[in-house]
Amino acid sequence: MKPAPFEYIRAESVLQAQEWLAADPEARVIAGGQTLMPMLAMRLVRPTRVIDIAGIAGLDEIAVTAELVTFGAMVRQVTVERSAAVAQALPLLAKAIRYVGHPPTRRRGTIGGSVANADPAAEIALVAVTLGAEVLTTADGFSARDFFLAPMTTALPAGAMVTGLRFPRVTAARRGTGFAEVAMRQGDYAMAAAACELVLGAGGEVASLRIGIGGATPVPVLLDLAEPTREAIAAALAPLEMMHDPNAGAGYRRRAALALAMQALDEAQREVMA
Amino acid sequence: MKLVLNVNGSDRMLELEDRTSLLDALRDGVGLKGTHAGCEHGVCGTCTVLLDGEAVRSCLMLAAQAEGHAVTTIEGVTPGPGELSIVQDSFVETHGMQCGYCTPGMVLTAIALLRDNPAPTRDEIVEAISGNLCRCTGYGQIVEAIALAAERLQRSNTP
Ligand SMILES: Cc1cc2nc3c(=O)[nH]c(=O)nc-3n(C[C@@H](O)[C@H](O)[C@H](O)COP(=O)(O)OP(=O)(O)OC[C@H]3O[C@@H](n4cnc5c(N)ncnc54)[C@H](O)[C@@H]3O)c2cc1C
Ligand code: FES
Ligand code: FES
Numbered sequence: 001m002k003p004a005p006f007e008y009i010r011a012e013s014v015l016q017a018q019e020w021l022a023a024d025p026e027a028r029v030i031a032g033g034q035t036l037m038p039m040l041a042m043r044l045v046r047p048t049r050v051i052d053i054a055g056i057a058g059l060d061e062i063a064v065t066a067e068l069v070t071f072g073a074m075v076r077q078v079t080v081e082r083s084a085a086v087a088q089a090l091p092l093l094a095k096a097i098r099y100v101g102h103p104p105t106r107r108r109g110t111i112g113g114s115v116a117n118a119d120p121a122a123e124i125a126l127v128a129v130t131l132g133a134e135v136l137t138t139a140d141g142f143s144a145r146d147f148f149l150a151p152m153t154t155a156l157p158a159g160a161m162v163t164g165l166r167f168p169r170v171t172a173a174r175r176g177t178g179f180a181e182v183a184m185r186q187g188d189y190a191m192a193a194a195a196c197e198l199v200l201g202a203g204g205e206v207a208s209l210r211i212g213i214g215g216a217t218p219v220p221v222l223l224d225l226a227e228p229t230r231e232a233i234a235a236a237l238a239p240l241e242m243m244h245d246p247n248a249g250a251g252y253r254r255r256a257a258l259a260l261a262m263q264a265l266d267e268a269q270r271e272v273m274a
Numbered sequence: 275m276k277l278v279l280n281v282n283g284s285d286r287m288l289e290l291e292d293r294t295s296l297l298d299a300l301r302d303g304v305g306l307k308g309t310h311a312g313c314e315h316g317v318c319g320t321c322t323v324l325l326d327g328e329a330v331r332s333c334l335m336l337a338a339q340a341e342g343h344a345v346t347t348i349e350g351v352t353p354g355p356g357e358l359s360i361v362q363d364s365f366v367e368t369h370g371m372q373c374g375y376c377t378p379g380m381v382l383t384a385i386a387l388l389r390d391n392p393a394p395t396r397d398e399i400v401e402a403i404s405g406n407l408c409r410c411t412g413y414g415q416i417v418e419a420i421a422l423a424a425e426r427l428q429r430s431n432t433p
Pocket of ligand 1: 032113116122161188316317
């Protein structure tokens with residue numbers, strides 16, 4: 001038994017979880033446990049209480065409307081992976097989810113846990129920032145861009161919890177998406193990743209181009225792009241702070257981010273032409 | 275805390291500390307040592323069990339989180355005492371193990387894969403076991419074992 005002692009309790013409603021969190025700053029939510037359990041085992045965290053939110057009714061639902069796709073915080077990553085509705089409404093997320101860990105970790109890991117955890121390499125966070133998603137919490141809603149502040153650090157106020165993630169839905173017929181990443185092994189955290197969504201207008205002109213970078217930077221970044229060219233992407237990457245570690249230096253990550261962005265763009269362009 | 279875990283089809287009443295992982299509950303509480311403890315923080319996959327038929331890591335769950343679900347360990351996959359299931363038998367036949375440390379996790383991961391996808395491609399097998407480390411075999415014979423099991427399961431009428 002590796003974790004320090006704590007009390008395990010099951011919340012029956014968001015309100016109850018919120019009350020327990022507000023009452024005890026040392027309490028923590030457990031969603032899928034795929035990050036919290038290792039942190040507990042290594043005693044990187046020593047919570048007093050661990051609040052299980054898996055039994056809260058309605059928190060594991062996906063709602064697709066004409067304009068929005070909303071995920072409850074407890075939606076398992078595998079549910080996203082297997083959902084035909086998500087594949088159709090949010091193809092970029094459907095592509096990215098397959099890079100999140102391994103099938104057994106996706107069986108347990110959740111959308112909300114990934115967002116709350118804010119790993120710089122988290123693919124779900126990257127897609128959220130790229131597509132302009134909104135993080136729903138028991139306090140305010142936050143645009144994903146404003147929610148991720150630094151590695152493992154979010155704007156979530158103390159005592160609040162993440163309740164969901166909401167994406168705007170693009171219904172244009174001519175849309176292509178691409179996702180690419182580089183990691184030490186399949187399923188490992190990305191050293192760099194890129195996500196792209198390209199939408200063409202009726203006349204074939206670029207109606208919207210979004211390219212996001214994750215893994216390389218401390219938080220996912222939506223690139224500010226005037227045009228879909230290598231030069232424009234390189235220029236947008238130039239001012240960004242890159243992370244570095246013994247496996248991947250800042251220079252490597254910047255070059256990888258550029259190459260992966262080109263791959264993702266290429267995939268999106270091929271898809272939109274097909 | 276007191277809890278009831280459904281393991282290999284029978285309910286087991288356990289008295290455990292809240293912080294007990296499902297892995298420790300199975301090994302030390304229920305006394306089934308077939309579920310191996312490797313890294314105990316989610317990296318190696320040797321602790322894999324089936325939760326409601328799907329592969330999960332028992333070191334990455336609290337025992338309490340498994341309450342109300344059906345847990346299957348390697349001890350629960352054989353047709354009878356002294357017998358091997360088709361998947362286990364295929365591992366023996368292709369020599370899909372050396373030290374055997376990773377084997378329970380590999381077998382259960384394979385069972386979960388073959389239930390969803392009875393005829394996986396080589397790439398699909400490789401992806402399915404991508405979260406399970408083996409320090410001995412180089413994986414080649416494990417992939418072969420799973421392919422052989424798929425073939426045999428398709429031809430058999432017992433699981
Ligand atoms: C071997 C392995 C490989 C992995 N590879 C990747 C990868 O490539 N990419 C990737 O993105 N992830 C990866 N992960 C992590 C991923 O599996 C987790 O699912 C995810 O990071 C956390 O989700 P969770 O539901 O498991 O959260 P938990 O582990 O339950 O929680 C994580 C943290 O968030 C908090 N939290 C959870 N839910 C909420 C909520 N609703 N409100 C407020 N706080 C909350 C918890 O208190 C905790 O601090 C990997 C994990 C493992 C074990
Ligand atoms: S012991 Fe559970 S993944 Fe290694
Ligand atoms: S057979 Fe030894 S670790 Fe796989």
